[in-house]
Amino acid sequence: MTTSILVINCGSSSIKFGLYDKSDLKRPLLSAVAEKLGEEQPDIIYQGAINGQVMLPARADHRQAMQVFIDQAEEDLSALAGIGHRVVHGGERFHDSVLLDAETIAALKELNPLAPLHNPINMLGIELCQELFPGVPQAAVFDTSFHQSMDESVYLYGVPYDWYEQDGVRRYGFHGTSYRYITQETARLLDKPVADINLLIAHLGNGCSACAVRGGQSVDTTMGLTPMEGLVMGTRSGDIDPGLIEHMMRSRDLPMADIMKQLNRGAGLKGLSGKSNDMRTLLLAAKAGNDACQRAIDVFCFRVARQFAALSVSLPSVDAVVFTGGIGEHSGVVREKILANWPAMGFRLDDYPNRKNGSSTQGRISVEDTPRVLVVPTDEESMIAQDTLALISAQLS
Numbered sequence: 019m020t021t022s023i024l025v026i027n028c029g030s031s032s033i034k035f036g037l038y039d040k041s042d043l044k045r046p047l048l049s050a051v052a053e054k055l056g057e058e059q060p061d062i063i064y065q066g067a068i069n070g071q072v073m074l075p076a077r078a079d080h081r082q083a084m085q086v087f088i089d090q091a092e093e094d095l096s097a098l099a100g101i102g103h104r105v106v107h108g109g110e111r112f113h114d115s116v117l118l119d120a121e122t123i124a125a126l127k128e129l130n131p132l133a134p135l136h137n138p139i140n141m142l143g144i145e146l147c148q149e150l151f152p153g154v155p156q157a158a159v160f161d162t163s164f165h166q167s168m169d170e171s172v173y174l175y176g177v178p179y180d181w182y183e184q185d186g187v188r189r190y191g192f193h194g195t196s197y198r199y200i201t202q203e204t205a206r207l208l209d210k211p212v213a214d215i216n217l218l219i220a221h222l223g224n225g226c227s228a229c230a231v232r233g234g235q236s237v238d239t240t241m242g243l244t245p246m247e248g249l250v251m252g253t254r255s256g257d258i259d260p261g262l263i264e265h266m267m268r269s270r271d272l273p274m275a276d277i278m279k280q281l282n283r284g285a286g287l288k289g290l291s292g293k294s295n296d297m298r299t300l301l302l303a304a305k306a307g308n309d310a311c312q313r314a315i316d317v318f319c320f321r322v323a324r325q326f327a328a329l330s331v332s333l334p335s336v337d338a339v340v341f342t343g344g345i346g347e348h349s350g351v352v353r354e355k356i357l358a359n360w361p362a363m364g365f366r367l368d369d370y371p372n373r374k375n376g377s378s379t380q381g382r383i384s385v386e387d388t389p390r391v392l393v394v395p396t397d398e399e400s401m402i403a404q405d406t407l408a409l410i411s412a413q414l415s
Contacts, residue, residue, distance in 0.1 A: 164194030
């Protein structure tokens with residue numbers, strides 16, 4: 019009897035696994051993260067039905083990590099109803115999550131140029147699961163789908179219109195699965211219908227974006243054609259003048275591929291600090307007097323505040339500002355600094371709840387009778403499991 023849903027989230031050097039019982043898609047039976055794939059000391063850390071760390075062979079790849087996970091969790095994986103995959107870019111073809119077949123997989127591969135650092139890795143996870151779990155239904159859940167509600171005045175660039183018509187050049191937005199979960203969870207915390215809620219949300223991790231949600235729907239977001247646009251991120255530059263690329267090609271006699279690699283992998287917090295893309299490392303170094311790390315933090319926080327202010331144009335009112343993602347959920351210093359850069363809104367954070375990340379105050383970290391600020395942990399894997407089960411159930415009915 020099929021009773022469980024497996025969620026796979028493939029990154030460039032990691033795989034996140036989540037196994038859910040069909041009767042409870044909020045709490046995983048088993049979570050696991052394979053990290054540092056391709057490096058000298060990769061491992062898998064398990065929580066739930068299995069607990070602990072398993073070291074992988076040096077330079078183990080995604081296939082090896084997947085096989086080790088299957089071998090370790092064989093008994094728990096014996097009754098799979100389906101497998102859900104995070105896919106970063108759905109283009110304009112995919113407005114909603116879909117079950118995967120030969121046609122949809124072929125269409126997905128055509129989207130690889132829109133997210134060359136992400137979609138091919140997502141496809142690798144799909145292809146490995148086809149091989150390792152033959153006959154088990156699979157679904158794709160897209161980061162872009164939540165933002166399909168944006169108006170063309172928001173998603174169009176100021177470029178020749180035929181670039182959009184013929185080449186798909188437009189703003190798509192990402193982190194949509196996270197934003198969908200946060201919107202629903204925030205509505206629950208505020209005891210308001212999802213359709214009545216207006217939010218500004220910042221998903222801050224190694225990848226960063228912000229989103230304006232009006233009436234429960236995305237109406238604007240910071241990422242664009244690719245996940246490079248918008249906020250300063252761990253290794254990505256965020257917004258730049260496009261002329262910068264031509265300037266660097268001339269100034270350093272570099273090919274475009276090298277510049278794009280730097281903008282994707284060597285910019286952002288890593289490039290500004292010259293030290294790390296990890297905010298925790300930068301905060302410690304800045305506290306010890308490292309000016310370069312403080313500079314990186316300052317730029318990062320200002321850009322979030324500026325984008326919040328810009329996104330607020332799309333909302334009639336703001337029920338709450340919400341922080342999520344690794345940095346957003348765990349760094350009170352960063353949250354405070356971001357909101358201090360937007361004084362016109364009159365935010366006042368309550369020091370103790372902010373330091374405790376809202377854990378004892380239903381997420382609220384702002385002082386009563388001031389604009390509401392919340393910390394809401396995201397759960398993309400739960401949303402992927404829910405979509406996967408719904409698609410499988412609809413197919414069987």
